[in-house]
Amino acid sequence: MSAGKDVVCRMENFRVYYMTFDGPVKAVDGVSMEVYKEETVGLVGESGCGKSTLGSALLKILPRTARMEGRVYLEGEDLIPKSEKEMQKLRGAKISMIFQDPMTSLNPIMKVKDHFIETIKTHKPEVSEDQALEMASKALAEVGISESRLNDYPFQFSGGMRQRMMIALSIVLRPTLVIADEPTTSLDVIVQAQILQLMKEIQSHIRSSMILITHDLGVVAEMAHRIGVMYAGHLVELAPRDTIYYKPLHPYTQALLESVPNTDINDMELSYIDGYPPSLLNIGEGCRFVDRCPKTMKVCRDRTPPDVEIKEDHMVKCWLYADNVGEVERS
Amino acid sequence: MSLKTYIIARILLAIPMVLILLTVVFVIMRVIPGDPVLTLLGGKAPIEVIEAKRHELGLDKPIIAQYGEYLLNLFKGDLGKSLLTERPIFEELRDRLPATVELTIMGFLIALAIGIFWGVEAARRHDTAFDLSARVYSIFIYSVPVFWLGMVFQLVFGVWLKWLPVAGRIPPLMEPDHITGMYLFDALVTANWESAKEALKHLILPSVTLGLIISSVFVRMVRGNVVLSLSQDFVRAARARGIKERAVIYRHALKNAMVPIMTVLGLQLALLFAGAVLTETTFSWPGIGTYLIQKIRYRDFMAVQGAIVIYALIVVTISIVVDVVNAWIDPRIRY
Amino acid sequence: METQVEVRFLSAGIGRVLRKFFRSGSGKMAFVGAVILIVFLLAALFADQIAPYDPTVRSGRTFQPPSSKHIFGTDNLGRDMFSRVLHGAKIALLIAFMAVLIAAAIGIPLGLLSGYIGGPLDRILTLIMDAVYSFPGLILAIAVAAVLGTGVTNIAVSIAVVYAPTYFRVIRNQVASIKSELYVEAARAIGARNWTILFRYVLPNVLPSVVVVLSMNLADAIMTEAGLSFLGLGIAPPTPDWGYDLSNGQRFILMNDWWMIMFPGLAIIVLVLGFSLFSEGLNEYLNPNVGERE
Numbered sequence: 021m022s023a024g025k026d027v028v029c030r031m032e033n034f035r036v037y038y039m040t041f042d043g044p045v046k047a048v049d050g051v052s053m054e055v056y057k058e059e060t061v062g063l064v065g066e067s068g069c070g071k072s073t074l075g076s077a078l079l080k081i082l083p084r085t086a087r088m089e090g091r092v093y094l095e096g097e098d099l100i101p102k103s104e105k106e107m108q109k110l111r112g113a114k115i116s117m118i119f120q121d122p123m124t125s126l127n128p129i130m131k132v133k134d135h136f137i138e139t140i141k142t143h144k145p146e147v148s149e150d151q152a153l154e155m156a157s158k159a160l161a162e163v164g165i166s167e168s169r170l171n172d173y174p175f176q177f178s179g180g181m182r183q184r185m186m187i188a189l190s191i192v193l194r195p196t197l198v199i200a201d202e203p204t205t206s207l208d209v210i211v212q213a214q215i216l217q218l219m220k221e222i223q224s225h226i227r228s229s230m231i232l233i234t235h236d237l238g239v240v241a242e243m244a245h246r247i248g249v250m251y252a253g254h255l256v257e258l259a260p261r262d263t264i265y266y267k268p269l270h271p272y273t274q275a276l277l278e279s280v281p282n283t284d285i286n287d288m289e290l291s292y293i294d295g296y297p298p299s300l301l302n303i304g305e306g307c308r309f310v311d312r313c314p315k316t317m318k319v320c321r322d323r324t325p326p327d328v329e330i331k332e333d334h335m336v337k338c339w340l341y342a343d344n345v346g347e348v349e350r351s
Numbered sequence: 352m353s354l355k356t357y358i359i360a361r362i363l364l365a366i367p368m369v370l371i372l373l374t375v376v377f378v379i380m381r382v383i384p385g386d387p388v389l390t391l392l393g394g395k396a397p398i399e400v401i402e403a404k405r406h407e408l409g410l411d412k413p414i415i416a417q418y419g420e421y422l423l424n425l426f427k428g429d430l431g432k433s434l435l436t437e438r439p440i441f442e443e444l445r446d447r448l449p450a451t452v453e454l455t456i457m458g459f460l461i462a463l464a465i466g467i468f469w470g471v472e473a474a475r476r477h478d479t480a481f482d483l484s485a486r487v488y489s490i491f492i493y494s495v496p497v498f499w500l501g502m503v504f505q506l507v508f509g510v511w512l513k514w515l516p517v518a519g520r521i522p523p524l525m526e527p528d529h530i531t532g533m534y535l536f537d538a539l540v541t542a543n544w545e546s547a548k549e550a551l552k553h554l555i556l557p558s559v560t561l562g563l564i565i566s567s568v569f570v571r572m573v574r575g576n577v578v579l580s581l582s583q584d585f586v587r588a589a590r591a592r593g594i595k596e597r598a599v600i601y602r603h604a605l606k607n608a609m610v611p612i613m614t615v616l617g618l619q620l621a622l623l624f625a626g627a628v629l630t631e632t633t634f635s636w637p638g639i640g641t642y643l644i645q646k647i648r649y650r651d652f653m654a655v656q657g658a659i660v661i662y663a664l665i666v667v668t669i670s671i672v673v674d675v676v677n678a679w680i681d682p683r684i685r686y
Numbered sequence: 687m688e689t690q691v692e693v694r695f696l697s698a699g700i701g702r703v704l705r706k707f708f709r710s711g712s713g714k715m716a717f718v719g720a721v722i723l724i725v726f727l728l729a730a731l732f733a734d735q736i737a738p739y740d741p742t743v744r745s746g747r748t749f750q751p752p753s754s755k756h757i758f759g760t761d762n763l764g765r766d767m768f769s770r771v772l773h774g775a776k777i778a779l780l781i782a783f784m785a786v787l788i789a790a791a792i793g794i795p796l797g798l799l800s801g802y803i804g805g806p807l808d809r810i811l812t813l814i815m816d817a818v819y820s821f822p823g824l825i826l827a828i829a830v831a832a833v834l835g836t837g838v839t840n841i842a843v844s845i846a847v848v849y850a851p852t853y854f855r856v857i858r859n860q861v862a863s864i865k866s867e868l869y870v871e872a873a874r875a876i877g878a879r880n881w882t883i884l885f886r887y888v889l890p891n892v893l894p895s896v897v898v899v900l901s902m903n904l905a906d907a908i909m910t911e912a913g914l915s916f917l918g919l920g921i922a923p924p925t926p927d928w929g930y931d932l933s934n935g936q937r938f939i940l941m942n943d944w945w946m947i948m949f950p951g952l953a954i955i956v957l958v959l960g961f962s963l964f965s966e967g968l969n970e971y972l973n974p975n976v977g978e979r980e
C-alpha cells in the first residue's frame with residue numbers, strides 16, 4: 021500500500037440503532053475498522069446494508085431516533101461522547117461529506133459564494149469576507165470551475181458541475197477525512213468518470229483520507245486502496261482492493277463478485293444471490309448471511325461470528341475462518 | 352431577468368387581473384338581480400323619485416355604457432361623490448386608508464411573529480407535544496370569530512382590568528402631525544411621545560385581536576412547509592458542513608419554505624382584510640371597513656362601490672408585492 | 687340466500703373501514719368533530735322542544751346574569767339567552783348548508799365543464815373564478831348582501847358567491863389531470879361518450895375532494911354568516927342569530943354584561959371547531975399526502 025500507517029479514524033464495535041416503537045433497527049452493528057492517513061477505503065454493499073448510515077453516523081447527522089454506541093476516534097478523539105456543539109465544529113472542517121445527489125444538496129436560493137462564505141466563516145470567524153472569497157475561488161479552481169461563477173445560483177449549473185461544487189465545498193477547509201456517499205450514482209457515465217478522476221486528484225493534492233460509500237464495485241475498484249464489504253449492518257470483510265477482488269474469503273463477498281456482470285461475451289449467465297437480506301428490526305445473534313449462505317453451519321445461526329484477522333489487513337467476519345471453533349461445532 | 356424588470360413585468364401582468372376584479376365589482380353592484388336604487392330608497396319611494404335617482408346615478412343608461420363610464424371614471428381616479436356627504440369618495444377613502452393600513456400591518460406583524468416562532472419550533476420538534484400544541488392552537492384559533500375575540504379583550508382589558516381603551520384610534524386633540532396618517536408612525540417620526548403612547552395603547556387590542564386570528568393560518572403554513580424543508584437534502588448537507596443549527600433552521604430551511612408560504616399567504620391576506628372589516632367594526636376603528644359598513648347602513652351606493660373597488664386594488668397590490676418578494680427570495684422565479 | 691351473504695359481507699367491510707378510520711389519529715379528530723356536529727344538529731332540529739322559553743319574546747327581567755332560571759342569562763329585552771343560542775343553531779346551520787349547496791351547485795358543474803372541455807372557455811372561466819377567489823371572502827359577501835338585502839336566501843346566496851370558486855378550482859384542476867389518465871383514455875378509446883366518461887369515470891374520482899371541501903366550507907360559511915349578521919347584514923331581528931346577538935351584546939359590554947357575548951360566541955367556536963375537526967380528519971384520511979403544505 022502506498023499510504024502510510026498513521027490511523028486517522030478508528031471505529032471500535034461501532035453500533036447505530038434506529039429506535040422504533042417495535043424495537044431497535046440495528047442498521048450498523050459492531051463495526052470495527054481503521055482508516056489510514058491519505059488512503060481511500062471503499063465501503064460496498066447492497067442498499068439497506070447500513071453503509072450510508074455508517075457514513076452519516078461518523079458526522080453524527082442522523083435523525084433523532086438513532087442511537088450510537090461504541091467508539092469512534094477521529095485523530096485520537098472519541099466522537100461518541102461529543103456534544104452537538106462540539107460536533108458542529110468538526111463537521112465541514114475536520115470531517116466533511118459529499119452527498120449522492122448534487123441537484124438537491126445545495127441550497128437552491130443561495131449563491132455559490134454564500135455557500136462558501138457561510139461554511140468558512142462558521143469555522144473560521146476571524147476570516148474576512150474577502151479572504152473567504154479568495155479561499156472559495158481557490159477551491160473552485162481546484163475542481164475546475166472558474167471563479168467568475170461565484171455569483172451564480174446552483175440551478176445555473178449542470179449536475180456534474182454541481183458535484184464539483186460540492187467537492188470544492190467539502191475540501192475548502194482541508195478536512196482530514198472526507199466521506200463520499202455514492203458521489204457519482206446520480207450522474208451520467210461520462211461525468212462519473214470525470215468526477216472520480218477529480219476526486220482522486222484532489223485527495224492526493226490535499227492529502228486527506230476518504231471513505232467512499234457505494235454499491236458500485238467498479239467505482240471502488242477504480243478508487244479504493246482497501247475495500248470493506250457490508251452486509252445487513254455487519255462489516256463482513258475488509259481487505260486491500262486486490263485481495264477482495266482476487267481472493268475474497270467471505271461467502272457473501274464471493275457471491276457479490278460473481279453477480280457482477282462481466283464483459284466476457286462467452287459468459288452470458290448473470291449469477292445472483294438467492295433470497296433477501298434479513299430485516300434488521302430486533303435482529304439477534306448469529307451471522308446475518310446465514311439464510312443465503314451456501315456454507316451455513318450450526319454455529320452461524322446461534323452466535324455472531326467474530327472479526328477474524330486472517331493476516332495483516334485482511335479481516336473476515338465468518339465462522340469458517342475462526343480457529344477457536346471446534347470441529348464438532350462446525351459440522 | 353433583473354428584479355427591476357421582473358417588477359415591471361409583474362405590474363403589467365396585473366392589468367388583466369385589475370380589469371377582471373373591477374368587472375366583478377361592477378357585475379355585483381349593477382347587474383345581478385336586485386335594484387340598488389330600490390334597496391337604497393326602500394320599497395315605498397314614489398316612482399318619480401326612483402326614476403330621478405336612477406338618472407342621477409346614470410343607471411338608466413344601457414349597461415354597456417354604464418360599464419364604460421365606470422371604467423373611465425376609475426381610470427381618472429374618480430370614484431364619484433358620496434350621496435350622503437357630497438364629498439368625493441376618493442378623498443373620503445384616502446382619509447380612511449391609513450387607519451386600515453396601520454391596523455393591518457400591525458396585525459400582520461403580530462401574526463408573522465407568532466407564526467414563525469411557533470411554526471418553526473413545532474417543525475423542529477416534529478411529532479412532539481410542542482408540535483401538537485401548535486396544531487391544536489391553529490385549529491382552535493381558526494374557529495374563533497375575530498369580533499368575539501375582540502369583545503372578550505374589550506371585556507377583560509378594558510372593562511375588568513381597565514388597562515387599555517376599547518375604541519377609537521387616539522383621544523381627540525392628541526393627533527400627531529399628519530405625515531402618513533398612520534398615527535403611531537407619525538408620532539414616532541415627529542418625536543411626539545405622548546401621542547405615540549396613546550396611539551399605541553389604542554392600537555394594541557385591535558391589532559392583537561386581528562394578529563391572533565390570522566396567526567392560525569401562519570402557524571399552520573410555517574409548520575407544514577418547514578417540516579418539508581427540513582427533510583430536504585440541502586439541510587442535511589448544511590448540517591454536514593457544520594453550519595450552526597440556528598442558521599440551518601432559519602437561513603436554509605425557513606428561507607426555502609418562505610416561497611410556498613408567501614404564495615399561499617398572498618391568497619390568505621384576503622383573510623386579513625376580511626378580518627380587518629370585523630375588527631374595525633368591533634373597535635370602532637375609523638378605517639375603510641367601518642366606512643364600508645356605515646355607507647351600507649346609510650345606503651350610500653356609490654360610496655359602497657368605491658370602498659369595494661379600493662379593496663380590489665389592495666388585493667392586486669398585495670399579490671404583486673408577494674410575487675416580487677418571492678422573486679427576491681428565490682431567484683429561480685425570475686429566470 | 688346468496689344476497690344475504692353478500693349483504694353481510696358488505697356491512698362487515700364497511701364496519702372494518704369505519705373501525706380502521708376511527709382508530710387512526712385523524713379518525714379520532716373526525717370522530718370528535720362528528721359528535722359535535724350531531725349535538726348541534728339535534729339542538730337545531732329539536733330547538734322548539736328543548737328551549738325553555740320562546741327566544742323572541744320577553745321571558746324574565748332584563749340583563750339577568752346566568753341563574754338556574756336562565757342558565758345563559760337574559761338580554762336587554764329580557765329574552766332567554768339559552769333559548770336564543772339553541773334556536774340560533776337552526777339559522778346558522780340552515781344558512782351554512784344552503785350556501786354551501788348553492789356554491790357547489792354553481793362551482794361543480796362549471797368546474798367539470800371547464801376542466802373537461804378546456805380551451806378558451808376554460809381559460810376565461812378560470813380567470814374569472816381566480817379573480818373572485820382572490821377577493822377577500824367576507825368583503826365580497828358584504829357587497830353582495832348589501833345589494834341583495836337581508837333574508838335567509840339572500841344571505842345564503844351572498845355566502846355562496848364566495849365559495850363557488852373553491853369548488854370550481856378543486857374540480858377543474860382534478861378533472862384536467864384525470865382527463866389525461868390512462869383509464870379515461872381507455873374509456874374514450876372503446877367509444878364511451880363524453881357524458882358517460884364525465885359521470886362514470888371523472889366524477890367518482892373527484893368526489894372525495896368535494897366532500898372534504900364541502901365540510902371545510904361549512905366551517906367558513908358559519909363564520910361568514912356570523913360576520914355578516916354581526917355587521918347588521920344578516921337575518922332581520924328578532925329572529926335568533928348568533929352574530930346578531932353578539933353585536934347586540936357588544937352595546938352593553940361596558941356594563942360588564944359578559945353573558946350576552948360569551949354564549950353565542952362559544953356556540954360559534956364549538957360548531958366551527960366541529961366542522962374543522964371533521965374535515966381535517968377526513969382530509970388527512972382521504973388525501974394523506976396533501977395535508978402538510980396547505
